[in-house]
Amino acid sequence: MRVGTVGTRSEIDYGAVFRAGQAPAAVLTPDFVMVDVNDVFLKVSGRGREEFLNRNVFDAFPPNPAESEDSEQQGAQMLRTSLEQVLTTRRRDFIPLQRYDIEVADRPGVFEERYWSTVLTPIPGPHGEVRWIVLTTEEVTDFVLALRRSGVxxxxxxxxxxxxxxxxxxxxxxxxxxxxxxxxxxxxxxxxxxxxxxxxxxxxxxxxxxxxxxxxxxxxxxxxxxxxxxxxxxxxxxxxxxxxxxxxxxxxxxxxxETHENDRLIDLAEFVTEELDRRTPGVAVLTRLDPHVRVRASAIRLARLLGNLMTNAERHTNTTIEVVVAADPPDAVLEVLDDGPGIPPEDRERVFERRYRREEARLRDPGGSGLGLSIAREIAQEHGGRLYAAERRDGARLVLRLPLAAK
Missing domain, CATH: 1.10.287 (Helix Hairpins)
Known part of the structure; x- marks a missing residue:
């Protein structure tokens, strides 16, 4: 994997970084097959890389000869439970302290008592699924033995x-x-x-x-x-x-x-119709409102959001504003479109900054504060949604997405 830096041709070899790590580490597939181990892992285990690669982690590590059968089964089950927990929650998991002895180099059949603390970290794929699991372990043998020696x-x-x-x-x-x-x-x-x-x-x-x-x-x-x-x-x-x-x-x-104690179930088509009836716009307003598109929100805050979008559209449009309501699961979608000069791609995020006003907006309305769209976006975010400027050939297109309410 390579990552370029601005103005240079430098790159990062993540394989080399992994292999040079200071703690023993292994990369596992979601089926618990080992596909890579770093150099420290090989040094600590005293084994070759070929003994681990493409092998299931439970097959790669034989039973600990110093442990009883019950203890060994308990340790393996603990590891399996932790791995399955990582796959289910997609979150890092810690394995409690475990004993796994290591065979002494040049002394076959002789094992040294070792204790390990292990962390399992999920690496997500492009769609959020767990693609890899990184197993990192630290030896804590000296610490455990020191505690034992201090006891009576x-x-x-x-x-x-x-x-x-x-x-x-x-x-x-x-x-x-x-x-x-x-x-x-x-x-x-x-x-x-x-x-x-x-x-x-x-x-x-x-x-x-x-x-x-x-x-x-x-x-x-x-x-x-x-x-x-x-x-x-x-x-x-x-x-x-x-x-x-x-x-x-x-x-x-x-x-x-803001709290959400006053949130209620709102039918967007009915809501938009009522709010538009209260306005007296100086241009034509067309609507395409699908019924039964419901969200849970504060009616007062949502009215403020829609009002700000309409005010913005009225300020910039030439002849017509269009308001659209539709369902696009898991979102409810409300769009306000105008046929004005539009928003250049480089300004589609900046228009939501507080007090940012494009030159064209300042000329059309010198008294504007530049807060309307910023307020609208913050209201959307407070309700778990998002507001953004989408691409449109002729004019501007502001899109609000809110979570659809359960039926």
Whole structure:
């Protein structure tokens, strides 16, 4: 496998990286057939590569001569259970401490007592299935023997294996706790960054209409003979603009704390029809709405999402907007299409960034905040869906996908 780097012709030989690993490792198929082992694995086992390749892992390792038949069967069953667990859950699994003795080099029939801690890691294929299983093991013999030597009497010796297993379990728990701590810290940083951007957006977007209001009021006070009706109409437009911006910013703030207690079953065709009846668009709106396409969502949030998509389409379209509802299991699909200038491929993600506005959008609507599509996408994500700009030859095509609700 090769991976190129930008601006260079360097490559990574992953086979060489695997073989040079510091811990004994083997690659297994989903049928538990060994297809590769690294150099450390061969060194530790004292055997040749040909003794492992293309052999089932349970055939490649003979019974441990130092263990009883019951213990050997228990160890093999433990490995098999762990492998099947990896195939079922597609998640890493840890095998409790096991004993497997190794034959002493140059002394046939003489085995040394060895203890191992093993991890099984699934490697996914192109469709998410488990394609390979990497078996990695670490020898913990010295640790187990040290615990045994520190004990007093036979009872302590019998408890050594159990104590080692408890320590291994504790170590695994500490790893998980550390990973969860990193994830929590990352989430907190993202939340702080969102709040910082929210304050910046508020300051920037509120400044222009506030400046306009102040200017008009100063003119009204300094020029008593001015056209009061004209000035009031302009002040009203600035106040409406302020109200729209505040509504957008409040929506962004709510999305960080939104719960789904008010979610309900919504028939998208009926919902879209009702919402479009409430609007007074200046262009023709055509619909193709399949019945019985249901989602579970907040009606208020979904109305906000659809409203933002329609406002965006009205801003850019030339003559006609089309709204489509259809089922594409496992998703419900809602599309809003316009016949405007469209969105270039390089901008299809950027239009969902907060406050990003293309030059054409700024010319058509200089007062826009650039928050509408960002809010719409975040609402979609809060409901387990996604919103994206799809390819269309003439105009823009915004696609919302939400999980279909169970019947």
């Amino acid at each position: 009497g036979g009872e302590q010796e019998q408890r050594t294996d159990s104590l080692a297993l408890q320590l291994q379990t504790l170590n695994d728990q500490l790893r998980r706790a550390h990973r969860e701590q990193r994830e929590t810290t990352s989430a907190l940083r993202e939340a702080i960054e969102r709040q910082r951007r929210l304050v910046y957006d508020a300051s920037h977007d509120l400044r222009n209409p506030l400046t306009g209001l102040l200017t008009e009021l100063e003119v009204a006070l300094s020029e008593p003979g001015c056209d009061l009706q004209r000035m009031l109409r302009k002040l009203l437009r600035d106040a409406e603009r302020l109200n729209d911006i505040v509504a957008d910013l409040l929506d962004l703030a709510r999305l960080d704390t």
